[in-house]
Amino acid sequence: MSFGAPVRAVLAILGTLGLSVAAAVSPASAAGGTPTTPTQLFNGYRNCSTDADRPTYLPSRGNVVVEGIPGTADTTDSSPLTARYQVWPVGDPARTETVTHDRAVPGREATAILPGDLLADGQTYAWRAQTVAGDAASDWSATCYVTIDDTVPANAPAVSSPNYPPDRWNQGGDPVTIRLNAGGADDVAGFQYSWTGSLETIVLADIGDQGIPRPRDPYADPDHFARTDAPGGSATVDLIPPYGGAVTLWVRSLDRAYNPSETTSYRFYVSPTPPTVTPADPAPGFGDTTTFTLRPDAALQARSPVVSYSVHTSGGSDGDRTFEVAAAADGTATTQLTLDGVTGEQLDVTSRSADGWVSDPASWGIDYDTTPTVASEAYPENGSGGGAGVPGTFTFTPKVKGVVSYTYSFNTEPEVTVAAGADGGASIDWTPASAGSYDLQVHATTRSGIQLTTYDYSFTVD
Known part of the structure; x- marks a missing residue:
């Protein structure tokens, strides 16, 4: 899943499943179909954090997706289940709200959207999941913690280079050392950069089997991302520019929720180094x-x-x-x-x-010009001669070596192929049936089977 519009598209689909507030259900004691605690817990398609001191930072934008896989002890039972999610502000547990994913498929991720009116920028929330089957319910899952961050970094990053300074020509050959600084924005966790000016949508997860997200770490791609050495800190990277001449690196800061800052551009000059x-x-x-x-x-x-x-x-x-x-x-x-x-x-x-x-x-x-030379005394190129029933000879001469045959056609008649002589040339006799304009198309073929460029020879029959 990508960070942006694609997530909202998924949420629109999930909205058709409906959200509901659930009544209390007692834990189950029956064997076989006993609901099991949901596994594979994710929020915002990122891993659940069970450490209250290290929550997952997410932008809400009106929608935070939570999910887990509900099931029962009887893994052969495919009866629909309900995945129930409780969420509450860490500082105010009394404000607990509940949402459900009804008719969830056992063994597949069941998603729900946390109530948007509960979520506030800068606040930390706890949530947990439970499987409900009829009148029975599983134990609650471990508690996951998220902090809502809808505020972009306050400042664009500062960018500099000790070995490729701006506004002058630099000898190419050494990787460009780029120093990145959060520029006073204390919530910056890293940087994204590009030589093309296009800072792509950040892909935070792929979706695998059973709908299980496979979270990605953008910072595992050092050609485009770098972590700060501390929150609001800096990073140093060595990069290879894609070309010489005037070169620009575009950089933006990212906070812990991957909210981007404004972009900074760093322009410098590299002497070309072609072989x-x-x-x-x-x-x-x-x-x-x-x-x-x-x-x-x-x-x-x-x-x-x-x-x-x-x-x-x-x-x-x-x-x-x-x-x-x-x-x-x-x-x-x-x-x-x-x-x-x-x-x-x-x-x-x-x-x-x-x-x-x-x-x-x-x-x-x-x-190369690989068209044949075409000549005819009776019917000169771009001229007129002969007449209806008057035969004419056309001579084909190669401009390149290795020609073994010629293929020709007058106007739209079927093509005819003739062998070339030892010198690579050939000649044909042709008699027009009527007066008028004619176009002779000829191409040669080499010993290795390469069809050479076609030559158009135009003339008029008197």
Whole structure:
């Protein structure tokens, strides 16, 4: 479950189950179907805290969900049960209120919403659960404690960096040390940050089998979250920026209920650190296999040795692909590629250093024209000639090596394939049945089965 609108959507569904105030029921003594104390207790899709000195902090926003799994001693009995929940202010137990989840399914989480008019910002509440089956009731569960926190942190966080100061260019290669401070907001428990400017909705739990929440700890993701060293305190993190140039980190504080503060942005500048990409042949032909040498940025290599490269190729006959190449001790690497993109091919290469730094990409590309050359004396391109019943010869000549056949079609007639000669060329004889405009479409196919780019040859029959 996420912290925000998705929770409210779940609550809207639960509202159809109805809430009711229950009358007193005596504990059961019958065997078999004896109600058992609810297990798997959660509040706000977070674990129940049974320590009154360490309650779970939750925003109410008019709805606090509590839940547990009701059941009976007879685990084969699927008769509906009632899950009953009592809640009271810790400082005023006389104000106890009761809500129920009627017709709950044994063995599945049964949710209920605590009375919104009871909950107040800053107050701590206790709640417990009980299973009711007919006139029988289980023992009460352990008591859980929650504190309602609907107040966002008063101040935006303070952000600084000792090794990447703002407003000037910094040599890339070292992780960016970011110092985060609550800025005087004494209830801050941590920070959330992002390089993209989008601070995502915080996901606090997934829902597993039997509806049991699986709580997540956002702070287990150090790329986006950090805990404070004390309530209202600070944190220091080392981060790798996603690119060079002008870089901005967006940060907001989070209190114990994950209420977010206003956002602070920290902008600094990183000198680009792309590698160099050099082919053995500076102008390889279509279908050639070429060795590429990858070299690290010198300043980057001096900071932390490059250990690998990520190579992304696009335009080739196999489609886009990405692969890793290990670097030698001096940071260089080589890789062989067959360039068979019918319109060309591009390489985008980033380096990765031992300290985790990922460089800006370096790009290398080449364009190819793989259309055949088409010629005809009787029917010149973009001209007119011949006539109805007048035969003409069309010659196909390749621009690339390895062509074994040509496939052609006049206007919308069915395609015809002819073999290429030893020189890769071919010719055909064609006789028009009538005068008018014609469009000849031709493409070549290579020995490896690659269909090359189609050429359109237009002419007019007199």
